[in-house]
Amino acid sequence: MVPSSQGPHVNTVDVLLGDRSYPIEITSDAADRFAETIIDQLGDLSHVLLIADESVDQAWGRPLAEKLAESATDRPIRVSATTVASGEPSKSVAEFERLLAWVLSEGGDRRSVIVAVGGGVIGDLAGFVAASFARGVRFVQIPTTLLAMVDSSVGGKTGINLPAAKNMVGAFWQPSLVLIDTAVLATLDDRSYLSGLAEVIKYGVIDDAEFFGYLESHAGDLVARDPESLRHAIGKSCQSKANVVGDDERETSGRRAILNYGHTFAHAIESTAGYGTFLHGEAVAIGMQMAARMAIDTGMCDRALWERQTRLIQACGLPTTWADAQPDAMLPVMMRDKKVAHGKLRFILPTRIGSVEMVGDVDESAVRDAIVKLKK
């Protein structure tokens, strides 16, 4: 991650997946160069289909569409653009079908490239459209939330929801390129922005003790959205996720499960609190606390980990407890979690900062205890 000597600072993370490898380029205030980068990196670019979240379209979608259309190349690039309503309801079969019909009506073919501009919802939806149109076309991701930058931009998970379940339909489909400009984060409200830091902290706990130390000493800079600290933190987060995904692209070996640290609790928190009460990252922060609590109680790690994690989460303006937690409501949700194997609860628990283990066959009372202790 060496800044280039000319032009803006660019931190690059290479996601290594054989012939599906791709780079993530992390910059600040350099989105006006994205059109150029896309043209440079993707050969044979004749038709771009830009799908933007309506909330970022004017500031980030349209300017990119215009730059792409204006680009002086031998053959002009045809640019089609559409927007999608913000929020989870857009990840529907109906919206999937609408976008596919739109790609077709715009003359899309197997050489077309889909560019997604937005957060996780847009990336998941547009990514599944890219995976499915003509049995797969190329796909560029421009994540505009911190959560999407450090989570969904790596790993190739795309998908939509069914009325009865989230993320049960989709494909593993890797992007050809991910472009990140930290300047886009300036427009996020505080709560949404800070929520993304929970996943950043997660990478420190599960994979990288040195990075955890960096976060401890730079929490103030990150809360203040300092560009240099953000580029470093986003780059390190993407690198940690890329290492895990590179070992287990299709989630078959179990390695990829470590990314779920705090998440079995978090899904139960989001579900029992009512979707919308907590942002995903807030629930993940509390969920990591519950998981660390279980790890202490079962003697897997020492109290120092718990204390450092608590302090860092607090320094990032995120919750560490949940006064209204109801174990009787949360446990049945956790038992229905798709990561439950043959009716046994499994958890990712820390052994020390930078290292976690999967623990199967966990006693229900230990889970209950951890939830109750986090009621404050």
Next chain:
Amino acid sequence: MVPSSQGPHVNTVDVLLGDRSYPIEITSDAADRFAETIIDQLGDLSHVLLIADESVDQAWGRPLAEKLAESATDRPIRVSATTVASGEPSKSVAEFERLLAWVLSEGGDRRSVIVAVGGGVIGDLAGFVAASFARGVRFVQIPTTLLAMVDSSVGGKTGINLPAAKNMVGAFWQPSLVLIDTAVLATLDDRSYLSGLAEVIKYGVIDDAEFFGYLESHAGDLVARDPESLRHAIGKSCQSKANVVGDDERETSGRRAILNYGHTFAHAIESTAGYGTFLHGEAVAIGMQMAARMAIDTGMCDRALWERQTRLIQACGLPTTWADAQPDAMLPVMMRDKKVAHGKLRFILPTRIGSVEMVGDVDESAVRDAIVKLKK
């Protein structure tokens, strides 16, 4: 393809695609062993979701579902079953969504296995459901038409239609196992059955001169649906397709295009005659004649090829000409074909029996001439 010394004759073709390799087992009157074979070949089988064409459900779907549910293993296999209406309209987004919701409501998870019983429509639809549910579950194909046996059972193309275009949405998703019983063909009406022979003849022309000779000497047996000849012809056809697909799994190198011999004409024939006038195989037979005609006229092959192909197609009870062909109507359809690159028509043309070449930049008048000459 050596018959086993015990039990029924089984011809096996191994489709070699690295960690996505799978076997095709071709038998006669042995469908009562399919449950056993599925259990043997797929480890960790706890839940089967059987999706059958309604027209073959009673004879082939339900008996298999019952056998699977009855199978004496340590842990009983849970079997869910549903049917799909026969015909192309079932390849819709609506039916895709209905099946996904059904899989979810039946408690499907990433270890579930989808079994498709039917022709190409069911295989394409159920295969895309398998590719998309939980980002991909295992999939067994039991093709019940000759066309599905020799074409869609090899290659991993799955998909559905949009109102404005066929097969524009889908995934490459390889089955884990394909099971074929030639006895199922006994219930097909003559026209549907013979239609499948067009694709069989195609493999002889594009890939295998020896097999073409076999077809010349066994056309009568095949028309009479002789089990041994059928097993041989289906096995050889699957082997030819497997060789091509093994070189070009995702249709990127161009090699897979040779499978389209006769098909650019065929699609234009089907479209201008009105869907339903010709069965797909009938249009392919006429399309191969038009392609061979072009090859003769441009000096790419000698007249003997044309004569042998004409005689074989006739011996299989398929049409070799089309009195109502309208070049003015067919050409615009061919120009819209997704295999057209940058506005240039490309054709797969034979050089000799067993060998074809892709010819780009074809003169429109040569296409027109070939169509007119086939008006008889």
